[in-house]
Amino acid sequence: MRNKKGWPGAGRLAGGAVAAVAAVLWAGTAAQAGVDVSSWHLQGYYQNDTQYRMGKDQTGNTPGLSREQNTFSLSYNKGLFGGWKLGGTFRGSYNGVYDLNDTEFGRKAGGSVIFQSSAFAAGGPAPQFTSFGESPGNTEPGNPNGILAGAFPGNALHFNYNNPSAPNYNPNQGLQLIGQRWHPTHTGGVDIAVPVRPCDVDSRGCVDFGGYGDQSVSDLRFPEFNKRLDAIRELYVTRDFQLPNGQDIFLKIGRQQVVWGRTDLFRVLDVVNPVDFSRNNIYDDLQDMRYPMAMFNAVYDIGPTKWLQDSNVQFIWNAEPFRADNLGQCGQANVMLDAGCTFRGLKNLWDNGGSVSNFAGGNIATDFGPHQIGIRNVYVPDWKLSNTTFGLKFGGTSPDGSIAFSLNYLYYLSQLPSLHGNQPAVNPFTGAPPSAYTGNRLIAFDMHYPHVRLFGGSMDYQWDWAKSAVRFEGAYTSGEEFANTLSSNLYSTNNVLRTVVGIDRPTFIPFISGASTTLISAQLFYQHIFDFQRETRPFGTAGMIDWQDNVTGTLLLQGTYLNGRFHPTIIFARDFMAQANAIVPSLIYNFTNNLVVTLGANFKTAGNINRYKVTDCRACNPYPPFTAAPGQGDEDWALSGIEPLGIFRAGPFGTARREQQVFLKVRQSFGL
């Protein structure tokens, strides 16, 4: 387990960078010094992005300001000795939302929470709604609501919610219920508390999930200034080596982005660099979201042959220590899929215990003690050769020039985590230590990032009849892991096929513009999970959570006015299985050559929220006979709710269904 901030490999990268620079200088010395040395070329911008989340979230709260990001970016390049060139980008930003709206996203966020016992109506043996740590399913003597006191001698169904001087203090402060921003709570399913304040204010549930998850207010305010040196966004040297036969080898060494594929928005092949969803969910340009990584990138440009009009081979090696996609830390404005809240809530549940709605018997709020359920360990892969990324791409153009294509292979660590369940834990019924645990499907997890092999390809061609360009992209992966309650460890490894087909058609639409075309661009993304498992059980459906087959469509319309200085744009996106939509209108206006203002919004809608209910493993029976329903064996009987796994069904639009945002972005560029 590694749960401290920072980057153990920073020194390694620094060493590599020094070696690279030394090699460059050596090459320069060997070559005729000064032949192509050029001066610095600098270009940059300052950008203010103000976003406001309108209306109320599911709790009835108005989030208000959700982003006040001030970004300074400077790109640079310079010719070095011996044909080498230096390039890169520095970026630093300050997000004022953590100061200007700290009751929502900062030091004062969150509050107290209550939990539901749907078994009890008014006047029942215990209240239907109870406070954190005072659930009916709490066996500690003195619990005002407890109905199980003394039921299981030696049990540990309680935690420290009220004694600051005792270990594992877990008060009912600075909390939310996971998912409360996007769906109703207290609806008969599971509710789990999650701390939402920055980790220097409240360290509960804070752990490094692979580059995020343990961030202080300062880390959140200044996201690039951290031990992974994100302010040095890109820094690389390049050189083109001409071969005697007219071919050439292009080298690019250093921190960089490698972009594969031909589609927009969807990352089917564009998975070489992890991305930061905490900046602005999926709504920033990918080039601003990708985490550049220290890579060795070589392209052997074969050029035309008898069989292909163009061909090249690319080899990449990502030498930088592993980094996960940043899904956002719970308490940030952008928490992709709300997953960061699920993780932090489960981590706190393991570390300190906590209340869970409707757990015991499927309808009684229960207090779990530390080290019983939740996320036990996070295994962020250490640096070793087998944990680095290797990629190979063959690119070409068909002999008649009509089709450009690529074939891709990537060996990498999944940038999304996998939760391996059934980890040994303290028995809440008997207090027996983890070493005594023998059950199955216990919701005690370790977080892993599995190795993945990707085989893929892309192509595009010009469809003259339709006056369109058509793009295809596909990838087949092995090694990805998915939640699966049919497995004793609550996950399975499945192969996955992802494809995208896109079509671009610039069209003269006279009532929009007679001088410029309106770009119509549509894409369909399809995902299929192989060896999909799902079975009907007494209370619902057990097995895998994701959709076996899913389709997401996007449609972009972009007009052009005022000689390309004004672009009204609208994007529609629909997740067909989640029945959720995003609508993103924007107006982009270039006031001057260097001043661009964008006014826009993103709205989301979703259908019936019950669609996202899936098994939550309350009925997984890890501790028979305590957890067995009459007649239940070693299996999940599939009691279901939205949390904690419905996020994988709701997807990025469904989980953001209450986030209706408007934004104003002002960018002033400059060149030096």
Next chain:
Amino acid sequence: MKKRLFTCMAAAALSSMALTPVLAATYTPADVKASFDPYAQGMPSFKGLTVGMTINQSNVDQFKAVLAPVVYNVIKNGWNTITVGPTQDIKLTQGYIKATLDNLNKTSLAKDSDNLIGYVAGRPFPGEPDPKDPRAGTKIAWNFQHGLSWGDNGTIDPFVMKYIDMNTGKVQRTLQLEYHTLNLMHRVDYAPIPEFLPNPAEIFRTIYIKVRSPSDLRNTQLLIQRYDDDSKPDTSYIYLGFQRRVRRLAPGQTTDAFLGSDLMIQDFEGFNDRISAMNWKYLGTKDILYPFYAHTELKNLDPADYPGLKEGFKFTSLGGKADCFPQVTWQLRKVYVLEATPVDKSSPIGKRIIYQDAQTTKMSITGIYDRKGKLWKAWLISNSDPDHHLPSNKGSGIEIDDGFTMVDMQAMHCSIGRFQGQINPKLSPKDMFSEQYMRNTGTGN
């Protein structure tokens, strides 16, 4: 190449056998000489027109006969004046003239298409157009397509483009670009001659453009590939800096506003599309004032020093309404007048009236009409002879594009371009014209 020649000859033979005869042309060496040296019998003249005089709003009607209507319109509106320079007999590249002679009468037009049959190199139809020939316009167009616009390879760097509101004079955008061309086939001057091999798709010509500024367009790159088979649509790729991806352009984008300017991709270099994208009609031969000059002899070059200009080289100055017009001298030259009507009925263009310089085959004056038949744009490219330009261009035999203005006469808007054109194969290496080059230099490989 031999294989292709054989294929073409075989195709021609088979075509004849199938009773679909090709339209053969018969030209003599004397025709070739006249084609390249139209002023051998003397320079054209017009009553009252003298070198050094200025034609302006007040005297333009006197010279209407030697002005393209679109140019007359500009002067009559008071938007610009033009100063008359001496007519130049431009010495074109000997490699091209030799190739024309070597391949004389090998080229013909296919009966059922606008494709060439038997073309090797040089000027395909080196003779006076026959008004009775219904395909004379197409032949003149082919003389441009296989003409000497940048020759085997050319570079414009720096290339500065401005978008100007003609009503207010406000410069709305300034772009800095580089522009490169390369002929992969039918080469006449620079190795490899006659073509680069392998080239299985038989790409005849390719253009590469990169935008350096402003920041929102920086690193945008465009690659256009034109096939020897004119019935095959061009292939175009674009690299968008913010996407860091190479995307194939849809066919319609050749008639879309290029980067928001008043130009379309189809306008580049006078005309940039397949010949079969248009129906061509020869309207006649005239002597008109044409924006050709000797750059180093211009008296009013812009004194400003722009980044990338070679020592001693200056851009032409701008003037006229809203500084929309290069201030160059115009000379009386023999031109062929063409009408080009788009085959694609969804094109925003109704027709182009093109004035092609007879000696160089450059298309430097075009009147562009909208689909209602109303004059829409004046498309004027100013050209310098290579011997009075950069020292490195001297003797290249390639008339150098030196700048342009595209005036949207309906919207009262113009886009101007200022060039430092260079004939230097090292500036347009073959590997520059590939998708991968765009990725490598666009930082998103």
